[in-house]
Amino acid sequence: MHAARMTNGQEGTREVSYYPGCSLEATARDYAESVAGAAELLGIKLNEVPDWNCCGATAAHSLDHRVTLNLAARNLALAAGRPQPVVVPCALCFNRLKSAQAELMADGAAVIPEIAELGGNYGEAQVVELNSFFSAGWALEKARSLKKRDLTGLKAVCYYGCQGQRPPAITGHPAPENPTGLDRLLKALGAQVLDWPYKTDCCGASHSVPRPDIVHTLVARLYERALAAGANCLVTGCQMCQANLDLYQEQIAQEMGRPVYLPVFYFTELIGLALGHPQAGRWLDRHMTSPRPLLASVGLAL
Amino acid sequence: MDYQQDFAKEVYEKVDSGAEIKVCMQCGVCASTCPLREKMKYSPRKLWTLIRAGRRQEVLNCPDIMLCTSCYTCKVRCPRGIPVIDVMHGLAHYALEKGITPREETKKFGEAFWDSIYETGRVDEATVPIKYCLKDGMIAGLKKSLSMLDIGMALMKAKRLTPKLFIPPNFFIPGSHKIKGLKDLQKMLDKAKAMGARKEG
């Protein structure tokens, strides 16, 4: 499905464009490093979109619509004519770029001249969420064949959150109420993947700063369900979800009046773990809820 | 109690996606699927009822309309295909335009993001919280940043945040990387904002 360009020379290397987004340069540096590591292991060359700017997502809600549209338009223009698809690790950026793209295609006139001068074709970028790119058939096969160890003992619930699949008219997601990409990837890596009903529920997103009570309520609900399913960890592909589930775990557990120990992995970290990336331990040490005790208890210590 | 007969018409005509709620059948799916239902005073369904009843002040001042996390569940599940989320955002924008700020903190947070985008082209997650805190003034800002200190410290320890969050309130922190096309981006932002203002004014 993804027509990634096969580069000459290195057998099986794919070159794609990469739009990291602001979070991966700041609080989600751990994610950024594991993305780079996992891509390298799977033979994917991430070619960063030059001079990209903020997609406008986080503040979209409180900013003028025309402003957020133009912010996204500039990125789409910069990504045109470059290797496709454009993979995006942040679910919010993905959603914003896709939404803006749909709107721009319907009404190109909304763009101001400075952007139009970039000469871009807004429809050209094939914007793809990183986790769906990494869970495509070819990637699973590659992961399976390069795997150094099975992630046996990890009982994972995959948490997809909101922005990667909804609304399907924009994201083009084939199964917005029951995405399975991460489930398949985790199975390929040898983890036990559990079913649970809260795959696509909301974590509270950017309310963590202005309204922490909202995030705490929603995250507590996710913990309850994950534990009820018998999980010993959560797996996500969104740095906002990861942060909300990981950072406040101790405090939320206190509020819940029960112990909670649920490390929250990025799927890219688990690719690194199974395929033996030398830096995997360093990525994991940036979590607030350390995954090390869990890994040690299931014989996967680093 | 405020009743403004023509408020429904105002919403249909002036609020982005406002006209969509005409076909609401009051089934309550949006209310039961919204993750924030228990944090809201009303629910989308009830807000639509209040709109139809002409309760202008109550709706535009209701914090619920700025609470939405943009999870899109309502939009996917409304059996009448109403983009509930878009109406919520539409109402929030409309209220702001009318000078009403139903939820100060969300608005300030948004402004802090805007400042960061304008100054560097990207969002600097280390400075946004500082700016957000300072929107309340220096003292309140310091208090608020202290309440975030635990998490900030831990993040720092985990090397996920650079220490500049704790450099006392200094608006322009050198080293925040600016994009190359910043001047053009700012020009474009100014223009986009001006175009927006013309359209709305």
Ligand code: SF4
């Ligand atoms: S789900 Fe749709 S039709 Fe049902 S109450 Fe909500 S807006 Fe109205």
Ligand code: SF4
């Ligand atoms: S998009 Fe907003 S209004 Fe709709 S269900 Fe999610 S939080 Fe509720």
